[in-house]
Amino acid sequence: MRSIRTAVDRAALGAVGVALLLGGVWLAAGDRALAQRLPAWWPAPAAGTVLLDGDRLARWRGAGWWTPAVMAAAIGLTVLFAWLSLARLRRAGTGRRLALPAPGCTVRPQALSAALTERVLAVPGVVGGRARVTPRRGRRLEADLRVRLAPDTPPGAVLPALRAVAAEAGRAAEPYTVHTRIRLSAAAHRTPHVR
Incomplete structure (x- = not known):
């Protein structure tokens, strides 16, 4: 379609x-x-x-049908283009569906992103983050993981678990090749305020 x-x-x-x-x-x-x-x-x-000849245009404007016809055509075209634009925006918001190996099974990239975010947040030492899965041409998916680590958590402690989550995502999206990029940041220490 x-x-x-x-x-x-x-x-x-x-x-x-x-x-x-x-x-x-x-x-x-x-x-x-x-x-x-x-x-x-x-x-x-x-x-x-x-x-457009001036005399011919004056004759058309003098006819009773000219002004309503021009206005109806302009309004119709405006409504049509507005409807097409809104339909495009709505389709862009839902994203395309990705076909899975099972016949008739599809999944939206947003659903993959939500599942991947849940898996990332379950890793010990991670206090926040999000995942974004973007389809590319040629059966490729790009997974962008933005992970915020707890204070005093070394990246080496969580990186193997994050790699395992990325490998699991690659197996789940089997007909697609998943390229994963992991960005780590640390949550700031809360400095106590003295009053």
């Missing part, structure tokens, strides 16, 4: 781009210097023509 949506988006953008390009070239061909360099078969506007 995602690839169909992407193809439709690209086709629509391409069609609009080609239409704008052809319209711009047609209008630019009205310049005599450019019109002489174009091939004979190219449809060029006659000298002195304009895109």
Whole structure:
């Protein structure tokens, strides 16, 4: 479904781009210097023509249907583009689903991030942290672990456990290759205040 949506988006953008390009070239061909360099078969506007003639525009504005039709088209296009933008934002917020080896099973990267965060927080000596799993091209996942250590906890004491958690995450996301980056920071000591 995602690839169909992407193809439709690209086709629509391409069609609009080609239409704008052809319209711009047609209008630019009205310049005599450019019109002489174009091939004979190219449809060029006659000298002195304009895109919208003032008399024709005045006649359209005088018709009863012109103003409501233009307003309805403008409102319709605005609502359509707003709806498409909101739908895009909503899809971006939920993230794409990752296919697992079992048929019909998928998982969201946010769910993997939440599970990985729970596993990291269960490691002794860790007082805080979060995990973020980001899908990349070619069946790759990037796991970014930000871990805050308890005061006086050496990094060497928790690093083997964090590596084991990262290896477990790699096995859980089996068809994907997980590249893990671990960032360690220490929680600050609370300095007693004397009053």
